[in-house]
Amino acid sequence: MTTLSPTSLGLIGIRGGTFTASVSPWGDITPHDGSAVLAWHVADEDRWHSPEKEASVRQVRVDGVPVVETRVRVRGGDAIQRVYAAAAYGGVIVVEIENDSPSPIAIALTRNDVVTSRVPTQQPIMGIELPASSIVLPIGHRSSVRVALATGDARNIQLNTLPSADQLVSGWMQSLESASRVRAVDGPLHDLSLALVDARCALLLGEVCDPLDDALGTVLDGIELVRLGDKAELWLDELVPLAEECLQNHAQHDLGELAQMVAGVQLLLHRCKEERAVRDVAASWQRIAESRKESNATQDAFHSVGMSHGRRIAAVEQQLCTVNGRGETILLPHGIPQLWRGFNWESFGFMAGSGVSASFALRWHGENVAALWEFTGGVPAVARSGVDATWSTTKASSGEALWQVQNA
DSSP: OOOOOGGGGTEEEOTTSSSEEEEOTTSOEEETTSOOOBOEEEEOSSOEEOGGGOTTOEEEEGGGSSOEEEEEEETTEEEEEEEEEESGGGOEEEEEEEEESSSOEEEEESOSOSEESSOOOOSOOOSSOOOTTOEEEEEOTTOEEEEEEESSOGGGOOGGGSOOHHHHHHHHHHHHTTSOEEEOSSSHHHHHHHHHHHHHHHHHTTOOOOTTTOHHHHHHHHHHHHHTTOOHHHHHHHHHHHHHHHHHTGGGSOHHHHHHHHHHHHHHHHHTTOHHHHHHHHHHHHHHHHHSOOOOOOOOTTTOSSOOHHHHHHHHHHHHEEEOTTSOEEESTTOOOGGGTTOOEEEEEEEOSTTOEEEEEEEEETTEEEEEEEEESSOOSOEEESSOTTOEESSOSEEEEEEOOOOO
């Protein structure tokens, strides 16, 4: 089972972590600026429903990004709350509540300093004890209401200018597509895809490793932020010395994580047009790999505690693509795990060394798989398969082949 980061426990915010808040498992919102909690309660024709006490509460992050959806059962359907942060007005928490039922409902919110899309009811709140600052908003059947909570001057917020939850999801996914991704409808590869999304969202929300605590984790975190759009030049002076330190102390680190770091540092240097340094890193990596016994052991992205998000990403990516000490790109270096058998998938944007990006897709044909592959940003001198030892390609940017699955 995938263990996700604190992001999956309800952290929302905007890129860089300049404004964040937490959403509880039942939908209460705690802004991290020290202001009061914004709780919600739902009234249908039968009674008031307090989500914290309701067994019917279900919660997900939409497509794995920091848009938290909480559902509470009401008569004939659900009350659906979607919470996310937008960068407008210095940071705004947006709450959309939809009445997915055939009857009208009412929503009570425990803060009256929110900006609302409709005027709160002036009727006294009956049947439930709430703070004096609470307001109530009626919602007709199959309709919705939107509110916003800001850190700045709430009077200036124009609700119609704020993005919708769907637009926020689309924006997050667009940001994440600049790095690697796995496309799979279901199964274990879908879990890998969610793990990548989860870790990268956490990094974009500011959960970056401290170099004093974990030098290698910091390098991997920084590399991911560069892949996600940060300027490489801004990270160069910090990450390169840390990477040199990790290579000098390579015996203390997992070989797969070092391979990920090397490919990432080469990408960083390539973007800074430091091609000689790219070659120097490759030479250092070759010496290290030759001095150590090759190992298939990698950190487990799904059961590690206190792991940097860059390490979690490395643990996923190293199952799909790595660069060995000879500078060869290896697709699926450990073969195809038994649990992955029979699932078709596509993967994009994996680091293949020297600034090269590898993408490939698998389609099952009986016991074997058809592989479609493509390299961008350059071509590796040699690419090999951990599935079929007879397959390799040299200096080709794309192609397809039928791999004989040899790790049955």
